Amino acid sequence: MSHDKIRFYEIKDLMQNVKRPRRIDIVLNRKRYNKDFHGSMEQKISLKTSPSNPSLQTDQKVHMNLEKLLKDxxxxxxxxxxxxxxxxxxxxxxxxxxxxxxxxxxxxxxxxxxxxxxxxxxxxxxxxxxxxxxxxxxxxxxxxxxxxxxxxxxxxxxxxxxxxxxxxxRFLHSDAFLSLKNKSRSLWYI
CATH class of the missing domain: 1.10.167.10 (Regulator of G-protein Signalling 4, domain 2)
Structure with missing residues (x-):
């Protein structure tokens, strides 16, 4: 047997020493991240939009979900x-x-x-x-x-x-969705 290969039991022993996050830590961090992320995004959106362009304003606020996706x-x-x-x-x-x-x-x-x-x-x-x-x-x-x-x-x-x-x-973060969304947004201005 070669010394280059790591044996399964050696990996198992190493994994016991790795500190894993508890479920509650993951949930709390996710909530904190979402709160920070959405707060900063709302701030950026409000800076980019102006009352003189209401169609852009409503387009930015529309959040796509599965229900809306299935209707379009x-x-x-x-x-x-x-x-x-x-x-x-x-x-x-x-x-x-x-x-x-x-x-x-x-x-x-x-x-x-x-x-x-x-x-x-x-x-x-x-x-x-x-x-x-x-x-x-x-x-x-x-x-x-x-x-x-x-x-x-x-x-x-x-x-x-x-x-x-x-x-x-996954679809909402895919290139296919983003290009379709950008294409439909640009059609409003033509």
Whole structure:
């Protein structure tokens, strides 16, 4: 055995001596950082904007979130493309399929669409399986006997929260979002 390689147990011994921050320290530091960051950003924004240009002022204050993103078609398309690049577009496709399902009024269509959504996204062998727990899967499977418009609500909420906490923040910091945002902002001045 070579001396150049570090053995696992040596790393383990070294890691025991590393001081790790406690959860409460992380949370408190994050709150402090957010407070300082947002306070300084508000100050910078108020210096850059002027009462003579109200459209710039409201544009600076608008904060994009997942709800707004899903309502705007150009941002929705960009978000879906971003999710494709991360191999997780099944989340947005499932969410959109649930929205379409919820607007269904014909009972025969309800059953057909429910089966299609289950087979594509929910069942354990689904080609585009979403990340929901076993209990939610079982509830949906049972509800397929007599599907209602709310049978996917719990899974849809779970996927929404997953996108809101994970994918959406990464998208909002991506080059794709920033260039789209700058492009739409420049169109107001043309």
């Amino acid at each position: 078609k150009k941002y929705l398309v960009a978000f879906r493309t971003f999710l494709q690049s991360e191999y997780s577009e099944e989340n947005i496709d499932f969410w959109l399929a649930c929205e379409d399902f919820r607007s269904t009024t014909v009972p025969a269509d309800l059953r057909r669409k429910a089966e299609a959504i289950y087979q594509e996204f929910i069942q354990p062998t689904a080609c585009r399986e979403i990340n929901v727990d076993h209990h939610i899967r079982e509830k949906i499977k049972k509800s397929l006997e007599k599907p209602s418009r709310s049978c996917f609500d719990e899974a849809q909420k779970h996927v929404y929260l997953l996108m809101e906490s994970d994918s959406c923040p």
